[in-house]
Amino acid sequence: MAPVTSWSSSTAAGMILAFLLVGTTLGLAAAQAPFTYIVQVAVDYPFYDIQPSPGPPGTCGGSSYGENATACEARCNATAVCVGFVHRSPVNCCFIKSRLLFPRLGADTTSYVKAPLGYTYTVQNATDYPGYDFRPLPLAGPTFFPPLCGDIGVSESAAACEIRCNAVDSCAGFVHYPFTNCCFLKFALPPANQKSDVTVNSYVKTAYLGYSVEFGLDYFGFPITVPGAPTSPACTFPPVGQAASDIPSAIAENLNACVARCDSTPACLAIAHYAVPNCCILWSTVAAPDPKPGAVYLSRRVGEQFRLEAIKTRQK
Structure with a gap:
């Protein structure tokens, strides 16, 4: 061989x-x-x-x-x-x-x-997309990488950053700082923040995947119960067609962990997250919108597949 x-x-x-x-x-x-x-x-x-x-x-x-x-x-x-x-x-x-x-x-x-894995990117010079970074999960053992890029970024070239974004089906793009060589992968792209200098560039996947973001809004629908996930009695949300006694508790975890859980759950269509009291809901079906102060609603963009087989669509 x-x-x-x-x-x-x-x-x-x-x-x-x-x-x-x-x-x-x-x-x-x-x-x-x-x-x-x-x-x-x-x-x-x-x-x-x-x-x-x-x-x-x-x-x-x-x-x-x-x-x-x-x-x-x-x-x-x-x-x-x-x-x-x-x-x-x-x-x-x-x-x-x-x-x-x-x-x-x-x-x-x-x-x-x-x-390479075949995605194309639109390059936006002097543009940043704040927030919605893939954050490293806490693990025992060696530290993530040096603090040059903070506790979220990775020190690598734009080409290496692109390859890692290609390898994650829910990566919508990435932000790269050429002078410090710092890369930040994004699972959603909020409104862009134009910069007056060229210290940062953004790379957006053509017809990008990732998530769309809506603030102060949730949707009625059917949540996904994840066996073994940490739950919180502090927040419960009634799915359509279920009695109050059948309402499952939301998952107790932060937004980034909630996105990672949706990524790894085949039927997950969208998530709703409440920063206070730190509640995550995975939705398999959604219906009418439901205004909720403090909620962040992220839905998979058109074309996103729910299973890892989505990677098969890439050019080889």
């Missing part, structure tokens, strides 16, 4: 590259057969593991395969929804990924990002 086809970060930059994603080496190019991969040394992507096919079990948990990077690449190549994989060479563990969202330091891990 052919070795992994890739761009790789240089080891000459020393320990700095253990903290920063590859920058100028990540230009998009035509995919080589069967795919081209970008190699990110000492980078891990937690969550979104899938097991698309039978294989030797790994020693790193139920979602891992026990195989080398070449075999892991072949498995990702054969899986339409695979956007990349993570490999731990000391223990020979392979993790196939359906999304690449929260890069973290990983001393014994190497990430392989499938590229």
Whole structure:
């Protein structure tokens, strides 16, 4: 089997590259057969593991395969929804990924990002879209990335940022600061904030996916009950056609976690979130609008698929 086809970060930059994603080496190019991969040394992507096919079990948990990077690449190549994989060479563990969202330091891990994935972007110079960032979820272990880009952004080139947005079906676009090389992925695009300088540029997916945002508004409909999700008796909302005794409690989590939960729930059409008292509702069906002060309503945009198979629509 052919070795992994890739761009790789240089080891000459020393320990700095253990903290920063590859920058100028990540230009998009035509995919080589069967795919081209970008190699990110000492980078891990937690969550979104899938097991698309039978294989030797790994020693790193139920979602891992026990195989080398070449075999892991072949498995990702054969899986339409695979956007990349993570490999731990000391223990020979392979993790196939359906999304690449929260890069973290990983001393014994190497990430392989499938590229390119075929979206096009409209570039808006001197434009920012504040808020609605994919925030890293709290995890034990190494810190996210250096504070250069705050606790939300990732230090990487615009090309690398684009590849990660391509790999997330609900990413609507991203904001990039070229002088500090900071990337912010967005799950929704509120009204743009025009800047008087060129310190920031926005990249909007053509016919972008992500979510539409409405403030002070919720909708009547049928909520999705998620087994095991943290609930809150502080807020309950009556779905259409149900008695008060059948009203489920809303999920107790912040807006970003609510979006992530909708992303991973196949039937989720939209979400409503109330910052006070921090309540999340997943909707499978919506009807008439229901004005609610303090509510933020996010609906998947036209063309968004509810399952990870949406990735199959991308050009390869």
